[in-house]
Amino acid sequence: xxxxxxxxxxxxxxxxxxxxxxxxxxxxxxxxxxxxxxxxxxxxxxxxxxxxxxxxxxxxxxxxxxxxxxxxxxxxxxxxxxxxxxxxxxxxxxxxxxxxxxxxxxxxxxxxxxxxxxxxxxxxxxxxxxxxxxxxxxxxxxxxxxxxxxxxxxxxxxxxxxxxxxxxxxxxxxxxxxxxxxxxxxxxxxxxxxxxxxxxxxxxxxxxxxxxxxxxxxxxxxxxxxxxxxxxxxxxxxxxxxxxxxxxxxxxxxxxxxxxxxxxx
Numbered sequence: 169x170x171x172x173x174x175x176x177x178x179x180x181x182x183x184x185x186x187x188x189x190x191x192x193x194x195x196x197x198x199x200x201x202x203x204x205x206x207x208x209x210x211x212x213x214x215x216x217x218x219x220x221x222x223x224x225x226x227x228x229x230x231x232x233x234x235x236x237x238x239x240x241x242x243x244x245x246x247x248x249x250x251x252x253x254x255x256x257x258x259x260x261x262x263x264x265x266x267x268x269x270x271x272x273x274x275x276x277x278x279x280x281x282x283x284x285x286x287x288x289x290x291x292x293x294x295x296x297x298x299x300x301x302x303x304x305x306x307x308x309x310x311x312x313x314x315x316x317x318x319x320x321x322x323x324x325x326x327x328x329x330x331x332x333x334x335x336x337x338x339x340x341x342x343x344x345x346x347x348x349x350x351x352x353x354x355x356x357x358x359x360x361x362x363x364x365x366x367x368x369x370x371x372x373x374x375x376x377x378x379x380x381x382x383x384x385x386x387x388x389x390x391x392x393x394x395x396x397x398x399x400x401x402x403x404x405x406x407x408x409x410x411x412x413x414x415x416x417x418x419x420x421x422x423x424x425x426x427x428x429x430x431x432x433x
Contacts, residue, residue: 169420172427173220173402175306175341175368175394178208180238188398199398205242208397212246215402219246221394221427223276223306229257236263240270248431250274250306255284255291264297273431274304274337279320280312286321287328295329299336304430306339309365310346323348323355330360337430339364339392346370349378357385364430367422368394371408380412388418392426 179188181204188203201207212220224239226232232253239249251267253260253275267275275298279286286307298305309321323345330338344352344365356363365386370379383391393409395402409422 170424171217172424174392176220201398222249225278226252226254229254250276268301276306278308280314286325304337309340309342310348323351327355330363364390366392366394369396369400371404388421
């Protein structure tokens with residue numbers, strides 16, 4: 169079986185140690201790598217994963233250009249990258265054009281780190297531009313250790329975006345809403361042809377029975393293997409999918425075929 173990990177993270181060598189230590193302290197999770205590109209590549213190789221998508225996030229508007237330049241510089245050798253824009257950046261639309269020109273695959277958003285709700289109207293021009301450019305929009309979904317009293321990226325919000333922008337290719341991470349499993353079944357699973365889920369870092373939070381039910385309702389053709397490495401060992405998500413009562417074809421779709429089709433590779 170081939171594997172395409174659709175949800176990974178890494179940082180520049182100079183930032184990796186500080187970033188990993190801070191995030192590990194907040195989350196209470198022992199990271200699986202040292203946070204560098206080299207560490208990510210080694211972890212992927214150890215698990216027989218030959219391709220992956222890197223998902224950087226700008227937590228400040230001033231970080232966009234630097235992060236996107238770095239993402240473009242590390243692509244290759246099986247590593248694909250999304251870019252990032254910050255919702256509060258005055259030049260977000262222009263930066264989307266640059267993301268496309270750099271050859272990046274899409275745009276990563278994280279509502280908790282970037283302080284926005286996916287279905288806010290101020291985001292609409294950004295979504296329109298992403299769809300126009302043929303990029304994908306990848307969102308954190310659901311609970312996060314940084315979440316405050318309110319979870320911003322809910323299945324309801326993704327349903328609203330998917331309905332309003334049918335031409336926008338949306339990937340909602342963590343099965344479309346970490347720890348919001350019942351809402352996923354109610355509001356999003358199987359309802360939108362332009363909405364994909366990834367299964368990153370959910371293995372410790374969801375029962376197999378409900379996971380299988382959601383995948384069957386969503387359709388295996390719109391589910392993507394992902395690990396959230398370094399915040400989980402990729403082996404955990406591989407084992408999780410393999411133990412479900414899915415056909416070999418469904419597993420192939422999830423493990424690599426869907427990612428290839430979505431990215432056009």
